[in-house]
Amino acid sequence: MPNIAFINSRYIEFKNAKVHIEDRGFQFSDSVYEVLKVINKKLIDFDFHFKRLKYSSSELNFNIKIDKKKIHRIFLSLIKKNNLTNGIIYLQITRGTQAREHAYKKNLKPNIIVYTAKKNFNLPNKNYKGFKAITYPDIRWGRPDIKTTSLLANILAATYAANVGAYESIFIKGNKITEAAHSNVWIIKKKKIITHPANKEILKGVTRTVLISLIKSLNLDLIEREFTIKELYNSDEIFITSSGSLITPIIQVDKIKINNCKIGSITKSLATNFYKAII
Template sequence: MTEWCWLNGQVMPLAEARVSVEDRGFQFADGVYEALRVYNGRPFELAAHLDRLERSCDGIRLKLPIDKPTLTSEILKLIAHAQLREGLIYLQVTRGPSKREHLFPKDPHPTVLFYVRTLAPLPPVGKGRPYALLSVPDERWKRCWIKAIGLLPNVLARNAAADAGADEAVFVDQGFVLEGSSSNVYAVIDGALVTHPLDGRILPGVTRQIVLCCAQELGIPVQERAMTIEQAKRAAEVFVTSSTRELVWVSRWDEATIGDGVCGQVTARLHQEYRNRVQRATG
């Protein structure tokens, strides 16, 4: 089945899409991105993702080259063209091609692209395979609120986790849990949902914000605060979130066993409420 891409206003098979070898995204990782899930042919929380994309562009001093209403319209057209029902949208903006030097080009021509890809349906709430986590030192830059395409530290961390037989790496700084290599991290401690605050050292996840709203609706106390790795490993429940994976429960963190080998009740309740929101938004 052909995968389709929108590149600077042109629709083409993804396999035929090309950018310049001097694109600053390629040579400097000078760009930002978004990834979100499509359910029943409809992108979930597209407006929130485009808002974050614009903030990320502002964070690297690049004006979003296409206004959000137009970008929304073009994304919906590509989904329809590809006849995508369940899948992924990947969206990227770079400063575009220019002669290689560190100074920004005076007259940039940004590269904007997005493509769609089919994803397998997610398992029922509480029935999927749990994750194992590996703690790694946080060696990233200090502007993690920007969803930048320069992800080499995350890639190295994720591969270290795979080498250790784990599913996700979790960045730890001076003994405190921050986030995963491609996810936000939560623990249920004394009945409260605990996750690191938005202090610039973690990505403000779209799914994270929805989960916190779900907790409020369900009457689950929320604490956005720093937690130590020891506190997290002793938690009754741990889970991670991302737009493409929703909520994934955790059964092991380094050498520690989390919970009693099944998806915890708080995690399951939050995941079901999240699914309810998806259903209401996408039918």
């Protein structure tokens, strides 16, 4: 069965799906994106992703009115066409194609690209895994709250982590932790769950948003505030969240072992409750 992608108004074989060499996403990273999870054939948290897509494209003045129902239909159709049980849907919208020039012209026609990929998620069952992370300077531009494909700093950080056998790179700005190369970061100290506030310094993760409501419904102690690298090292538990990683425990940061390199009980219980809530 061929793998099918969607470009603009057409479903097309993945291997034939191409963009123009003067597409602004290709030349300037002038594009926004979303990654959604599909678990047991179910599309998860579509509304939150759509809301953030609208935010990102409007912050960058994209000339697009995105039709929510149409995008939803495309996603469901690709899940079916590609027989996707567990995996991700990748959506990218570029500002459009234009003769190369930094300043963009008004009224460009955005290019819309959607495809799917299979993925095994880190689920809180007997194979639930904790991982190492490293810290890395947050050298990103000033608007990481916009989900753009302008990800060079994240790529350098993630590649550095991969080269030293770590799963994620946790960003340090001054002596504060912001988030990570491809996820939000949480620490737990004395049963208090702490994560950076959703301001312009981090991406407001959909997984983060959903987990916050879950934490509140469980009457656990949540604090959205900045925290330092010292607090990170001294925490009882650490985990990261993203659509691809769900809730993934971090059991070592740099040389520091967290909870003796064991997955913490609060992290495990949050992951279990989260999984129950989304499927």
